[in-house]
Amino acid sequence: MRTNHKAATIIDVAKAAGVSVSTVSRVLNNYQHVRPTLRLRVQEAMNSLGYVPNRQARRLVGGKSGVVGLMIHALGTEYIAELIRGIDEALGLVDYDMMLYTTHRHKEKEDFYARSIASGLADGLLLVVPTIGESYLDALREANFPHVMVDVDNSDGKSWSVGVSNWKGAYEATRYLLALNHRRIAIITDQLEMGTSNARLAGYKAALEDSGVVVDPELVKENNYMFPYTRKLVEALLDLPERPTAIFTTGDMAALQVMEILRSHHVRIPDDISLIGFDDIPQASSVYPRLTTIHHPIYEMGQTAVQILLAQIDNPDLQPQHVQLETRLEIRESSASLENNSATIL
Amino acid sequence: MRTNHKAATIIDVAKAAGVSVSTVSRVLNNYQHVRPTLRLRVQEAMNSLGYVPNRQARRLVGGKSGVVGLMIHALGTEYIAELIRGIDEALGLVDYDMMLYTTHRHKEKEDFYARSIASGLADGLLLVVPTIGESYLDALREANFPHVMVDVDNSDGKSWSVGVSNWKGAYEATRYLLALNHRRIAIITDQLEMGTSNARLAGYKAALEDSGVVVDPELVKENNYMFPYTRKLVEALLDLPERPTAIFTTGDMAALQVMEILRSHHVRIPDDISLIGFDDIPQASSVYPRLTTIHHPIYEMGQTAVQILLAQIDNPDLQPQHVQLETRLEIRESSASLENNSATIL
DNA sequence: ATGAAAGCGCTAACAT
DNA sequence: ATGTTAGCGCTTTCAT
Numbered sequence: 037m038r039t040n041h042k043a044a045t046i047i048d049v050a051k052a053a054g055v056s057v058s059t060v061s062r063v064l065n066n067y068q069h070v071r072p073t074l075r076l077r078v079q080e081a082m083n084s085l086g087y088v089p090n091r092q093a094r095r096l097v098g099g100k101s102g103v104v105g106l107m108i109h110a111l112g113t114e115y116i117a118e119l120i121r122g123i124d125e126a127l128g129l130v131d132y133d134m135m136l137y138t139t140h141r142h143k144e145k146e147d148f149y150a151r152s153i154a155s156g157l158a159d160g161l162l163l164v165v166p167t168i169g170e171s172y173l174d175a176l177r178e179a180n181f182p183h184v185m186v187d188v189d190n191s192d193g194k195s196w197s198v199g200v201s202n203w204k205g206a207y208e209a210t211r212y213l214l215a216l217n218h219r220r221i222a223i224i225t226d227q228l229e230m231g232t233s234n235a236r237l238a239g240y241k242a243a244l245e246d247s248g249v250v251v252d253p254e255l256v257k258e259n260n261y262m263f264p265y266t267r268k269l270v271e272a273l274l275d276l277p278e279r280p281t282a283i284f285t286t287g288d289m290a291a292l293q294v295m296e297i298l299r300s301h302h303v304r305i306p307d308d309i310s311l312i313g314f315d316d317i318p319q320a321s322s323v324y325p326r327l328t329t330i331h332h333p334i335y336e337m338g339q340t341a342v343q344i345l346l347a348q349i350d351n352p353d354l355q356p357q358h359v360q361l362e363t364r365l366e367i368r369e370s371s372a373s374l375e376n377n378s379a380t381i382l
Numbered sequence: 383m384r385t386n387h388k389a390a391t392i393i394d395v396a397k398a399a400g401v402s403v404s405t406v407s408r409v410l411n412n413y414q415h416v417r418p419t420l421r422l423r424v425q426e427a428m429n430s431l432g433y434v435p436n437r438q439a440r441r442l443v444g445g446k447s448g449v450v451g452l453m454i455h456a457l458g459t460e461y462i463a464e465l466i467r468g469i470d471e472a473l474g475l476v477d478y479d480m481m482l483y484t485t486h487r488h489k490e491k492e493d494f495y496a497r498s499i500a501s502g503l504a505d506g507l508l509l510v511v512p513t514i515g516e517s518y519l520d521a522l523r524e525a526n527f528p529h530v531m532v533d534v535d536n537s538d539g540k541s542w543s544v545g546v547s548n549w550k551g552a553y554e555a556t557r558y559l560l561a562l563n564h565r566r567i568a569i570i571t572d573q574l575e576m577g578t579s580n581a582r583l584a585g586y587k588a589a590l591e592d593s594g595v596v597v598d599p600e601l602v603k604e605n606n607y608m609f610p611y612t613r614k615l616v617e618a619l620l621d622l623p624e625r626p627t628a629i630f631t632t633g634d635m636a637a638l639q640v641m642e643i644l645r646s647h648h649v650r651i652p653d654d655i656s657l658i659g660f661d662d663i664p665q666a667s668s669v670y671p672r673l674t675t676i677h678h679p680i681y682e683m684g685q686t687a688v689q690i691l692l693a694q695i696d697n698p699d700l701q702p703q704h705v706q707l708e709t710r711l712e713i714r715e716s717s718a719s720l721e722n723n724s725a726t727i728l
Numbered sequence: 729a730t731g732a733a734a735g736c737g738c739t740a741a742c743a744t
Numbered sequence: 745a746t747g748t749t750a751g752c753g754c755t756t757t758c759a760t
Contacts (some may be wrong), residue, residue, distance in 0.1 A: 045737055056747045061739060069745050091503060092438040092447065093737035096752045101438075103481075112463025120457050124484055128491075133503070135449075136482040138470050145474075155389050155434040157479070175432075179389065264668075299645070300670040322610075324646040391753055402731045407755060415729050439753035442736045 044085040053081035064089060095159075104345060105153040107137045107146060108164040113289060114317040115334060116164075119186070122338020123162060130346060132159075139165065147172045154181040160345040162186055166230045182348035186341045189231035191358030196348060198341045198359045202232045205330040205363035206239025206286065209312050212328075212365055213282045214247050217374035218310060222255040222273050222280035224266070224294065226287050236286040236314060255280055259290055266290060270297045281374055282310040288317045288329055295323065295370075306372035316366050326368035333361050390431040399427035410435060450691060451499040453483045453492060454510040459635060460663040461680060462510075465532070468684020469508065476692060478505075485511065493518045506691040508532055512576045528694035532687045535577035537704030542694060544687045544705045548578045551676040551709035552585025552632065555658050558674075558711055559628045560593050563720035564656060568601040568619050568626035570612070570640065572633050582632040582660060601626055605636055612636060616643045627720055628656040634663045634675055641669065641716075652718035662712050672714035679707050 046064075050057045055074060062070050063078045070078075081087075095101035106123065108116065127134055135158055137149045146165060150172035153161050160182035168185055176183045177194055185197040213221050223240050226233040241251050254276060257269040273280055285291040291313030298305055305311050305325055313320060313329035320327040340359055348354055392410075396403045401420060408416050409424045416424075427433075441447050452469065454462065473480055481504055483495040492511060496518035499507050506528035514531055522529045523540055531543040559567050569586050572579040587597050600622060603615040619626055631637040637659030644651055651657050651671055659666060659675035666673040686705055694700055 090737050092442050096438045097739045111466050112460050114458050117458025134482050136480050151434050157437055296670055436753050443755045
């Protein structure tokens with residue numbers, strides 16, 4: 037079947053170095069009690085044989101596999117890329133490899149992946165899935181398998197998780213628009229089945245109410261990730277008898293789309309309508325006009341997730357907690373004051 | 383150390399069903415020679431125990447790891463997302479897992495990854511790296527380790543590879559612009575150290591020459607992936623005494639940026655300048671105006687890469703070949719005829 | 729048709 | 745300080 041050479045095993049190394057397998061294992065794992073001369077001899081044998089330990093076998097005996105799973109719903113956005121960069125780099129620091137599972141919104145897949153990862157493949161699992169299925173989450177918990185939910189708004193206290201201050205960020209964004217004298221402020225949220233979107237919507241409403249502005253249901257639109265749909269929402273907003281003077285999208289991706297759509301309707305930003313996003317993805321600062329948004333520490337969130345996961349792998353009995361990172365308002369040019377909204381930077 | 387419940391093993395199932403482990407293994411692997419009643423009893427036992435086979439153990443015995451490595455320079459573009467979708471789905475079909483290595487342009491990392499993957503971790507390696515380092519490529523070849531270079535223009539005959547008809551695609555794009563009566567056609571290429579960019583540039587030049595149009599070096603610009611740089615290039619083009627009437631970018635990402643830049647200079651597309659891209663990423667058909675481009679079968683390229691890799695894993699002695707997929711012109715609204723370039727669809 | 733037993737490559741007691 | 749050995753969970757001969 038396979039015609040290539042079989043990889044060298046620990047036994048081959050032991051023979052070549054004239055020692056026992058346990059000695060090889062000891063130098064492999066950097067244990068004490070190995071005579072320096074022997075250690076050297078073993079290392080030489082490993083080198084000349086091109087030996088690399090088999091991770092599967094290692095893990096099978098109860099050791100660590102040096103692999104963590106990353107279950108993610110989709111790739112392709114700068115947001116995700118930035119998050120993975122954070123995860124990736126943190127993992128690299130501790131010589132861990134990453135197994136990637138993209139689910140593309142197939143709930144069954146998620147279930148299957150989670151179980152198969154937990155049953156041996158990896159040492160831990162990072163979950164970047166908008167809505168996490170209770171069934172496999174329970175399975176992970178029962179097995180006490182290290183895992184962290186990434187980018188969720190709040191923990192239920194039963195699993196570790198990382199997220200950001202969504203409510204506060206949205207509150208700040210809305211307050212900023214309010215301070216700019218906007219009163220007709222529309223919001224386009226991402227799907228509300230996601231806790232983060234919900235929290236952002238709540239922040240928006242709270243800010244409005246705190247300023248004595250009544251929330252107009254006509255100005256609250258829920259998006260569904262499809263570009264043509266966003267267009268419908270924006271056009272509905274534009275067709276309103278009393279147009280909004282500002283739009284807040286709960287994600288930068290949507291904000292970028294809104295820009296495109298407004299442009300196609302010859303609506304100027306921020307002259308005619310102010311726009312504010314959420315997340316501060318790399319693209320946000322390179323579009324024209326540069327997008328005012330809520331900065332979300334995406335990269336750091338990835339790093340933090342890894343640190344939490346590693347801590348759990350070391351000690352599976354840590355009390356679950358939710359770690360919340362802070363957002364902050366990033367003022368650029370897509371939002372302007374309502375009074376002098378013609379005198380804008382060009 | 384670890385306090386969690388142990389997952390059910392094949393032995394537990396065997397006991398619960400009152401059979402031997404080999405029988406359980408047989409129903410697990412769908413072998414014949416198992417009495418239907420027994421088979422059923424075993425399946426029930428598996429269900430009630432929530433049994434999931436341990437992949438490591440399975441692989442440890444069988445030889446194959448069931449994992450392929452994917453080494454990729456960066457995530458975050460729709461192009462890459464689409465490619466990974468193709469790879470992912472093809473892999474899912476054969477129950478393979480994917481180990482992800484992102485190199486972020488660190489050449490040293492690539493070397494390290496390639497070697498560690500080749501020495502046992504995975505059964506094969508997919509390389510999605512703009513410029514592939516000779517050193518580890520040699521190592522892969524020497525070890526006769528299954529690997530395929532994805533999205534390269536041409537093979538050197540020593541490794542398997544997949545790519546598309548870059549030259550022909552660029553030739554067609556340029557011919558189309560020519561047919562639209564454009565003569566001042568600028569090109570913005572991606573970095574020319576990539577073979578694909580080079581081939582696309584060559585196709586552009588050939589088309590021009592075949593039509594008797596002299597290639598103006600001032601209209602040939604090499605990009606370097608940084609948005610501010612693209613802006614410089616476009617502005618240089620705009621400042622030319624005789625502006626180009628059309629721009630061809632060798633990638634859609636750049637085309638999208640060019641759109642943004644032209645817009646900020648109040649240059650209308652396609653009224654003032656026609657634009658054509660290459661790749662046909664999902665976004666290309668959702669921007670405004672929709673981007674005319676060369677369709678690149680990205681998803682299929684990913685699938686094909688996997689098929690080639692699996693074939694090699696089955697038979698490592700296959701003669702290396704380069705598989706070329708076809709591109710085709712996708713006409714949308716970002717390019718228009720030069721004569722009536724004011725009468726454009728709005 | 730079913731079972732018993734020998735490993736796969738490695739680690740971790742347990743000896744020495 | 746070093747070696748011996750018993751598994752980890754599974755597949756696969758080889759018996760029966």
